[in-house]
Amino acid sequence: MMHHILKSVSIIFHPLLMPIAGVIFYFTKSPRFLDEDVIWAKLISISILTLILPILMYFLLKILGLVKSINLETTKERIIPLFLNALVIFIVIRRILNPSQYIELYYFFVGILISTLACLILAFFKFKASIHMIAIAGVFMFFIALSIHFSININGTLALMCIITGATATSRLHLNAHTYQELIMGIIVGMFPQLILVTYWL
Template sequence: MDRILKSISYIFHPLIMPLLGVIFYYSKSPRFIAPEVIQAKLVSLIILTILLPILLYFLLKTLGKVRSMHLSSTKERIYPLILNCIVIIIAIQRIVSPAQAFELYFFFLGILVSNMSCLMLALLKFKASIHMIGVAGLFMFFIALSIHFSININGTLALMAIILGAVATSRLHLRAHSFKELIVGIFIGIIPQIILTPYWL
């Protein structure tokens, strides 16, 4: 059980949540989008939102700014969150601009707001769960897309609810967060998406 719960934290890492949102969007969008365009955007996102943050983490570790990938203290979170905000801004400007896919634009804008909120809390010495922020924000985006495209994805939403609970259980079991930090993380992930949804729904 211990290995399973540890694996959940790695499998549903916050870094992959934006990519999962984009993949889901392209799989459900009724608009025709050339496969070459989709492939180019997915490759760009993998490089920008996954590989680049990993390289930046190793740079920060070399410089002594972080001790481990778990970012156990609020002080360790500051530089990674600042860099991630910059990465998301680049993604918004270069990959998911409103002229290309306004749904994804607002999804990433919500991610940026969530990241900035988490950064502000870290500066105030509060460690909100980044895992819960990522999964909760993705969950809300799926709900909004189901309404926007008028599609039935109840199975996907049920699975997302199970994943949300599994990630929360994993973080509690690993003693990475308190119950309060998990709840705050859920709200930070969901609320920006809810606020921005009316602009594209």
């Protein structure tokens, strides 16, 4: 029973879902007036690029024999998907998010790009940082920064994020997907770019 619960945690809080989760949170909490049509346009375009497109690319890579499973169990398997994901995030930054209008989201995705490139570099050095923890930690730090930036009380959300972070880490350990060192490195790689970039918009 516990095994199925922890496995579900890894699926529900998959890294591919974290960027759009950050975008949705931003649009629901931003005190600025934003046209509803524009919001939906941004949500749909970002969802296509950061969720649907990576899934399609994964199936293509699997057909070509470049990856064996969606878990990307070896550092060698990670290199091409991480490189392609970095390109996708770069497109989002350049084409979807105008820094003069969505400066918070713009730097959120710049942070995601930096984290992705850092994870890619680590993969070249045969170190498998947890992508789950990179994604969770990055979104967690973004939520904290938004709460300060907009002066909103989201203590309940932050407490829930603590639980989700702990549950995800436990899940990855239980499934033997990562070591403690890989989880800790994932948290560092995910959180620090967001923390550093906060100085540009907070």
